[in-house]
Amino acid sequence: MTQAGADSGGKVTIAGLAGRLGMSKASVSYALNGQPGVSDATRARVLALAADLGWYPSSSARALSQSRSGTVGIVLSREAEDVGSEPFYMNVLAGIESVLSSHESNLLLRMVAPGVGAGRDLDVYLRWAGERRVDGVILFDHFHDDPRPPLLDSLRLPYVRLGAPEDAATTANSGNTTVSQSVDAGTLVEALHDLGHRHIAYVSGPLALTHETARKAAILGHARRLGMTAVSTPSDYTADDGGTATIAVVAGLVPGADDFPTAIIFGNDLMAMGGLVALKRLGLKVPGQVSVLSWDDSILCRFSSPSVAALGRDTMDLGRRSAALLLEIIAGHAPGNRLSPAGTLLARDSLGPAPARGVA
Missing domain, CATH: 3.40.50.2300 (Response regulator)
Incomplete structure (x- = not known):
């Protein structure tokens, strides 16, 4: 016997869910893909039945219907071994991933060796934008006369500058998590x-x-x-x-x-x-x-x-703030700056009073 909500092959379908719930296929699709057009109560009914039947929306189909990839990109111009050995990057990336995973978004990370083939990071952004691989990007390590923001603005690819100066400007396309x-x-x-x-x-x-x-x-x-x-x-x-x-x-x-x-x-x-x-x-x-x-x-x-x-700085929180801000910009909310809390001194054994006299 075919399970209610499934086709003759036993595969759960949107049409089957709609028939069982007495709704239109469009309403079921809106509910499953997080789109407007249905009430919270209706969305809850659809998701509950889908979960009971073990049905999950196709990520590729959902991306197509929303004109989004469901992916955030990061390009680091660092040697891979340097990224792996420096706790700052690991903590920030962990904070970013914690937010993305809670929103069922993916992280696409590329590392480009610095000083080798100048502009390779720009090539990555161009390829990602052309292929619609990512919905937005998070920028690390900001340089004077940085070419990345103008490029991303021209591509209309949303971005957040992580750890930018307090007075960093925003564009229609970007925001900043700032540090004093x-x-x-x-x-x-x-x-x-x-x-x-x-x-x-x-x-x-x-x-x-x-x-x-x-x-x-x-x-x-x-x-x-x-x-x-x-x-x-x-x-x-x-x-x-x-x-x-x-x-x-x-x-x-x-x-x-x-x-x-x-x-x-x-x-x-x-x-x-x-x-x-x-x-x-x-x-x-x-x-x-x-x-x-x-x-x-x-x-x-x-x-x-x-x-x-x-x-002591909460670098994981810096990552979380950056990812959350980028997702808001991608969703169409106004860009802005988010100031990170100031650090606090963690006094340990290497810190002591100045010696009474200079070194002999």
Whole structure:
């Protein structure tokens, strides 16, 4: 005997569901695909029967009916091993995926090696838009004169800039999750000032990134405001280069480094780990002679020796906010900016008072 709601082959169909419920096929289709045109009560009846019969709408058919792919894209211009080793990316991606999965949306991730075939990330966006592979994209790592937003605007492909500056502009097609680099820099610099530090250094990531230039300017600005001296040198976010930059800072090889720094802030946790190793090799005690802080917290900071003080930021929440905002823009809601909460200082063993005297 054929199950009610199924065809002669036992396959559950929209026509079968409609006949059993006494509704039109159009109403059943609207309810199953989340489209307007039916009441909440009707939608609930249709979904309940579909679930009882083990029926789920075809993702390809649903995408066609909605002129959407049900997919969000991300292109990262990073080496795959760097993405895998840096907790920031893993946490943000986990936050994004948690929102997308709850909305039955998919994540399409591509990694493009930086410096190899400039513009390869732009080619990916062009292909995705041409093939209608994604409904929108989330942008990481914002550059000065970044070519991606103008391209995406011209393609009319919705996008969200994750971790953009507070004053980032929106377009009819885009929104931003913003971060106040000045507020976070103030948290770190003021904590060091309270501990008696007057000469500090910042080991940044690449200064081609807008958030790194903003962090550098904020750290130097807060230091001047508090009567402290501060120097900065760029690195590449890796542990090895973070160690090299640390040696340059304490050896006075960085322009403006007239005084030995009693504290070093690192732009991420991997560079902080490299800095710890370098300071140990130089025979400098942490925090007895030099305090170490990381802008990003992770398990590396918690279980290093000594444990590293860090700026606690909810990076998973940053991912969730970005994904939720993009889905709203895709659905036709007005774009906007979403400010992420400021970070808080997580004081650990690497942070201590400034030494009474300079390093001998």
